[in-house]
Amino acid sequence: MRISELYRSGTFDLSVEIFPPKNESGDAELFRTLEELIRYQPAFVSCTYGAGGSTSKRTIELCETIQNQLHTTATAHFTCVASTRDQLVDWLQSASDAGINNIMALRGDPPKGQETFVPADGGLKYANELVALIREHFPQMGIGVAGYPEVHPESPDAETDLANLKRKVDAGANAVYTQLFFNNTHFHNFRERCVQAGITCPIIPGIMPITEFRRIQRISSMCNSEFPVELTEKLEAVQEDLEAQFEIGVDFAIRQCQELIDDGVPGIHFYALNRSPACKRIFEALGFHEA
Ligand SMILES: Cc1cc2nc3c(=O)[nH]c(=O)nc-3n(C[C@H](O)[C@H](O)[C@H](O)COP(=O)(O)OP(=O)(O)OC[C@H]3O[C@@H](n4cnc5c(N)ncnc54)[C@H](O)[C@@H]3O)c2cc1C
Known part of the structure; x- marks a missing residue:
């Protein structure tokens, strides 16, 4: 199903994000994970596009396998990094030829050590341009874009960031998927600010269960999200006990998701990190069961 057809009134759609593993054993583990998670009938599984375009072909291949072997809709992430317009269109054509009908359209991050994003010669500078390019060449494609509840780190302020998000939606995005956050x-x-700014498409919260104390610092610095002191302290207190950390992290995520559902969100996008146990526990606790 295309993103444009999801989140209709009265439906609630789960989605799961994975990343291309670095080697074959990672692939095997990923597919074991996916076999577990697709029993909960997510609306789609999305596969990230590696920093610097490092997984260009792999992203399409994995999405193709997810669709053909697991019979689950896939969404391919795609960034503007290091590509000319023609190369972007070529990649989109390959994705479309592979049967992919949904793209998560992103600008991508600047390479490590670089403060600002520099587009390739003849390339695109912002995700709204990528959305427009997709709409121009593949008008039927479902398009998701990124949103930042705690403001994109390069943005001078929340208002500017929101105006830029609106550009993406006005260019033809069908839904906004947020950066992960821990404080609802x-x-x-x-x-609320999106609604006031006239952004009317579905806004889907992105949730990552954190089940290990040692991951907190990396995750927070990667995504600029405030990490709750209470959760940090709880995880730290049992940092030698993996099982206890798992229970604490899962419990926190269940409460966070339940609150969001009670607040009327039309779906939740799970950053699954290629693992299933935490997501499975959360899905079950929220009342989604294996088909
Ligand atoms: C759901 C989700 C999935 C992601 N998946 C991937 C992935 O697979 N691979 C990957 O490499 N990264 C991924 N990212 C990270 C993303 O690439 C980075 O956050 C990146 O820094 C910004 O991408 P964007 O699409 O939000 O960019 P943009 O929307 O282009 O915004 C980037 C910055 O520029 C500003 N801006 C936007 N448009 C304009 C404009 N027209 N004029 C002036 N300023 C503007 C914005 O306010 C923002 O500060 C993902 C992020 C999310 C939330």
Whole structure:
């Protein structure tokens, strides 16, 4: 199903994000994970596009396998990094030829050590340009874009960031998927501001269960998200006990998701990190069961 057809009134759609593993054993583990998670009938599984375009072909191949072997809709992430317009269109054509009908359209991050994003010669500078390019060449494609409840780190302020998000939606995006966050107040305020700014498409919260103390610092610095002190302290107190950390992280995510559902979100996008146990526990607790 295309993203444009999801989140209709009265439906609730789960989606799961994975990344291309680095080797064959990672692939095997990923497919074991996916076999577990697709039993919960996610609306789609999305596969990221490696930094610097490093997984260009792999992203399409994995999406193709997910669709053909697991019979689940796939969404391919795609960035503007290091590509001319023609190369972007070629890649989109390959994705379309592979039967992919949904793209998560992103600008991508600047390479490590670089503060600002420099587009390739003849390339695109912002995700709204990529959305427009997709709409021009593949008008039927479902398009998701990224939104930032705690503001994109390069943005001077929340208002500017929101105006830029609106450009993506006005260019033809069908839904906004948020950066992960742990404090629902940020999402709630962001959604209100989106409505006030005239962004009317579905806004889907992105949730990552954090089940290990050692991951907190990396995750927070990667995504600029405020990490709750209470959760940090709880995880730190049992940092030698993996099982206890798992329970604490899952419990936190269940409460966070339940609150979002009670608040009327039309779906949740799970950053699954290629693993199933935490997501499975959360899905079950939220009342989604294996088909
Ligand atoms: C759901 C999700 C999935 C992601 N998947 C991937 C992935 O697979 N691969 C990957 O490499 N990265 C991924 N990212 C990270 C993303 O690439 C980075 O956050 C990147 O820094 C910004 O991408 P964007 O699409 O939000 O860019 P943009 O929307 O282009 O925004 C980038 C910055 O430029 C500003 N801006 C936007 N448009 C304009 C304009 N027209 N004029 C002036 N300023 C503007 C924005 O306010 C923002 O500060 C993902 C992020 C999310 C939330």
